[in-house]
Amino acid sequence: MQLFDIRFSYMEITTVSLKSLLPYDRNAKLHPKAQVDQIAESIRRFGFNNPVLVDGDHTIIAGHGRVMAARHLGLDEIPVVVLSHLSDDEKRAYMLADNRIAEAGGWDSDLLSMELSDLKAIGMDLKVTGFTDHDWQGLLPEKLPSGERSDDHVPPLPAPGKTVSQPGDLWLMDGNRLLCGDSTKADDMTRLMNGQMADMVWTDPPYNVNYHGGTEGHLAIANDDMPEGEFLDFLLQVFRQVHTCSAAGCPLYVAYSDAESIPFRTALIQSGWKLSQTLVWAKHHFKLSRQDYQWQHEPVIYGWKEGAGHPWYGDRKQTSIMDANLVLDDMSHDELLKLAKAWQQVIATTVIRAKKPVASTDHPTMKPVALVLSMMMNSSRQGDLVLDPCGGSGTTLIAAQKTHRRSCLMEIDPVYCDVIVRRWQEFTGGQALHESTGKPFILQKEVA
Structure with a gap:
């Protein structure tokens, strides 16, 4: 094949009558009216800066849309x-x-957002760029919802044997689903997902440290005290089921304990997940122990399911340190002052910050909503489905509710299923319904 002179000596721009141009009768490219209007507006605003390409007979080779726009003008x-x-x-x-x-080229979302924002700031109508205000708004980072005191409120635990939820119950809460079941079982996961695939996974599985914390009655977490081999097998089963129920490219966040780092990472890798980074939740307090360095952080594994590009909707200023409690705009003057003083202290912790410890009376390893919420906004969009195979106290559900996502939660313990449903009902004012019977979730004492 002949290679043409890169000096482009054969190129010369001339002006011809619009009537002399002939469209190619097998032109496969469509030009709907909306696009022609956009081209016309661009020509009107910026000039006819892109000449039409024609052959010696004035048959159009490239530029049918521009010719149509010229006729329109x-x-x-x-x-x-x-x-x-x-x-x-x-x-x-x-x-x-x-x-x-x-068509093969894409866009750098961050740079595109910056360009459109700058043009918008000087008052330019974005229509002349081919983009709309809706396109621009879709590129902007999702605004972090303000924190509320009620976000992390968890209802009291039900008395033993007094739970509304029973194994096998599936609760519907608007676009959210909660199954009292076992995330290691394919049948339970299939029922929970109801034919859908997860767009994101955030979960806080048992750490296998037999931790009770400051819960009422020292309530333990299911599957939190197993022999090493059994715990690895448990994690493998969970992460394999989650992998099966997730779309290609699905981001994954897993909170875990450094003491069990090997089984967590082994199970994730063997079940097919791509591990990318370790994020660090920097707490504002530590719980006194016999360790030389007091634990003031928890790690979170970040990765995704391979097979497609993983989504990222955050900016490029995110770091691996997640300070979930640091929402300065929501803090009072006294809280800000206490925080500043706390940072001035020098304490031998895994993170050099300190604040008085706060123990959960409802779930021994409960995570703050702000922690989950920030990761959720970085890796999913409104309307996406977030899966949590170890529902715990329902923090993933509340974070999804606040950011207009949908969620599917599995929780094996009927006690915590009740906690999750009550937490959602109190947070939203909504009413959970039993999938099979259609009956509402009502505490026994409320029936009388």
Whole structure:
């Protein structure tokens, strides 16, 4: 095949009558009216800066849309470049290549957002760029919902044997689903997902440290005290089921304990997940122990399911340190002062910050909503489905509710199923319904 002189000596822009141009009768590229209007507006605003490409007979090779826009504007003449060096077959191939190759390129979302925002700031109508205000708004980072005192409120635990939820119960809460079941079992996971695939996973599985914390009655977490081999097998089963129920590219966040780092990472890798980074939740307090360095952080594994590009909707200023409690705009003057003083203290912890410890009376390892919420906004969009196979106290559900996501939670313990449902009902004012019977979730004492 002949290679043409890169000096482009054959190119010359001339002006011809619009009436002399002939459309190619097998032009496969569509030009709907909305697009022609956009091209016309661009020509009106910026000028006819992109000449139409034609052959020696003035048959259009590239620029059918521009010709249609010129007619719409009532122009008599337009600039063209005559491509006399192409054979008939080459002209046909180039017509396709000119359109198809342009479609293959994507956009750098961060840079595009910056450009559109700058143009918007000076008052330019974004329509002349081919983008709309809706396009621009979709590129902007989702605004972090303000923190509320009620976000992390968890209802009291039900008395033993007094739970509304029973194994096998599936509760519907608007776009959210909660199954009192076992996330190691394929049948339970299939029922929970109801034919859907997860767009994101956030979960806080048992750490296998037999931790009770400051819960009422020292309530333990199910599957939190197993022999090493059994715990690895448990994690493998959970993460394999989650992998099966997740879309390609699905981001994954797993809170875990450094003491059990090996089984967590082994199970994730063997079940097919790509591990990318370890995030660090920096707490504002530590719980006194016999360790030389007091634990003031918890790690979170971040990765995704391979097979497609993983989504990222955050900016590039995110770091691996997640300070979930640090929402300065929501803090009072006294809280800010206490925080500043706490940072001035020098204490031998895993993170050099300190604050008096706060123990959960409802769940021994409960995570703050702000922690989950920030990761959720970085890795999912409104309307996406977030899966949590170890529902715990329902923090993932509340974070999804606040950010307009949907969620599917599995929780094996009927006690915590009741806690999750009550927490959602109190947070939203909504009413959970039993999937099979359609009956509402009502505490026994409320029936009398």
